[in-house]
Amino acid sequence: MDLRAVEDAVLEPGVPRLVGTGLTIALPPGYEAQVRPRSGLALRHAITMPNAPGTIDPGYRGEIRVILINLGREPYTVHSGDRIAQMIVARYEAVEWDAGELPDSVRGEGGFGSSGR
Numbered sequence: 001m002d003l004r005a006v007e008d009a010v011l012e013p014g015v016p017r018l019v020g021t022g023l024t025i026a027l028p029p030g031y032e033a034q035v036r037p038r039s040g041l042a043l044r045h046a047i048t049m050p051n052a053p054g055t056i057d058p059g060y061r062g063e064i065r066v067i068l069i070n071l072g073r074e075p076y077t078v079h080s081g082d083r084i085a086q087m088i089v090a091r092y093e094a095v096e097w098d099a100g101e102l103p104d105s106v107r108g109e110g111g112f113g114s115s116g117r
Contacts, residue, residue: 003035003066003085009078011070016050018065019084027058027089035066036086046072049085 006022027033035054041047050069066085070076078084107114 001087002038002083003064003087005078005080005082005084007078008080009068011047011068011076011078013070013073013075016067016069019068019078021064021066021084023064024061025056025064026061027056029058030091030094031089032057032092033064033087033089035064036088038083038086041084045076046070047076 003021003023005019007020009017009019011017025033033056035049035052035056037048037052047068047070049067051067054067056064064087068078068084
């Protein structure tokens with residue numbers, strides 16, 4: 001779904017800013033909401049989210065606010081009603097970690113680029 005601003009906000013170049021949406025939700029256990037940048041804003045105005053995707057967990061009950069940043073050279077004005085981000089709701093698996101020994105694998109501790117051979 002699209003998230004819309006409920007306030008006007010000037011995004012100065014390089015300065016993160018919270019922009020309110022007026023939306024509050026109560027997610028059921030086992031679900032999260034992911035807030036993502038809009039590709040059109042990124043392409044045309046260099047507006048994105050520095051924490052993309054932003055995660056909303058089932059325990060949060062406050063207003064959904066979007067952290068926006070202007071990567072362009074000129075200030076950009078968000079107007080109330082503008083579409084500023086997108087949100088999806090997704091199921092997730094809760095896991096319990098075992099602090100024991102890790103099993104061996106072919107890759108082992110090989111890091112960046114080690115699986116591309």
